[in-house]
Amino acid sequence: MNISQIGEFGLIGLLAKQVPLDRRVIRGIGDDAAVLPYTKDKYLLFKTDMIVEGMHFTRRMPAAAIGRKVMACNISDIAAMGGMPTFAVVSIGLPKSTALRFVQGIYKGMGDVARQFGVSIVGGDTSAAQKVVISVALLGEVEKKYLVTRGGAKPKDWIFVSGPLGGSLRSGRHLTFTPRLAQARFLVRNFKPGAMMDISDGLAGDLNHILKAGKVGARLWTESIPRNKGASLKQALGEGEDFELLFTLPPAKAKKLMGWQARQRAFYFYPIGQITSDRKQTVHARSFTHF
């Protein structure tokens, strides 16, 4: 049996069972970031993401955009837990013939977005490789009271997204997106979502992670799902790499948020459906999967 037969999530499920985990770990594999003990009031968050030439990018793309993307994906995951990113290490594999300018471009892009979000790059590893491959591991911290996982969705909760979806790869927005750190921090400070994650594999697939974790179902108001220009509903549901926040709020808080944003212009969160108690109500659309 090879890994394309078991699929990405089958593989992750299988591997998660065989790795060592101890009681110190608040939350391990299965959320946007791991949650670890830290101080009296805070948890440490820990996350990694890898991108590979020919799979996630080509060398014809601007090097800075490639570096920017891998760091931004990690920042987006820390934001989705309600936290603030802090320190990163970077592993990079490079063909010997790689132009120095290309490598510098990658670090320029990583450095720019890191600086913008208060992240220090504190270490790394360089290695020879056949294709360019970059892996970033990022730490973050979150006040215990602000931690949000995928697991807290309750029946009747409203479902929100932080921006329009679909067409991210076609438009190039997957390289230039802004991690929704400000929005996520606003939410945890003022509304404390029940469940939250970022949309990386597509709304339908990612919402199903929230439903599975909360043992709930959902009904989507499909006409309310905000779509990027030119994106079909199918694309908004199924394409990945949007990196918008997907979260749930109890009805009273949802209405409070709607009232707040009717008066403010800082952020806008789109209500797109409601959590139900019927676990059979899931969302069907083909999501991105690696294998």
Place this chain on the structure above:
Amino acid sequence: MNISQIGEFGLIGLLAKQVPLDRRVIRGIGDDAAVLPYTKDKYLLFKTDMIVEGMHFTRRMPAAAIGRKVMACNISDIAAMGGMPTFAVVSIGLPKSTALRFVQGIYKGMGDVARQFGVSIVGGDTSAAQKVVISVALLGEVEKKYLVTRGGAKPKDWIFVSGPLGGSLRSGRHLTFTPRLAQARFLVRNFKPGAMMDISDGLAGDLNHILKAGKVGARLWTESIPRNKGASLKQALGEGEDFELLFTLPPAKAKKLMGWQARQRAFYFYPIGQITSDRKQTVHARSFTHF
């Protein structure tokens, strides 16, 4: 200009200059692990290592040995700072045709050595790739009073290694070595080395990092350098992947250590030379470099 022209350390030096670093960072790029703020009495350590198929291993090697190695390399680096490893995340790139059994073998090997040294694997990323590539990021912690960097070597200090060197790749020991965590913790608790690191690129090259960091020179007692069976002095000096500890102790402590180990059988540390104030006294031997 491409990266093979500037070389691995040239590249690292160049990149280190352009990444964001803030005042919170105790020590960034340039030691075995980054040193970060943590609790009142402890620092957080943060480290990453990547291994690539065709560069560090082939798929004909036992999968468990490959997984074991990448985790053990990281543990060795945390040990070399005087710390204890705690939590790891793993990024893995895999061709779609990879046998499930091979991936499980990699995780078995990583899991076994992680468990042995008290490390929990708390998260990861899986991605499609042309060749198998594994990146591990590892956290650790160290009591502030036990932290040892590469930078503390002083003239007249003795230089020690924790075991015989050379022939690691030929003998397969680079896959099966035991990280010297117990030895490192014994040292920081009882003797507090001035400088310490693990030997990954070869004794000569790695010692030069200590000399450069401490702005000192060294004289090696070449006949005292412990060598593995069949390894020449040149191989003991120049080959990498030994993963023994290399450290310095002031003369009084060095003699105390020698006295201690004449009476004990727990560990043995080999004195191999002495630090000098003449910075021109460096060690010449070709070390491993990636580019």
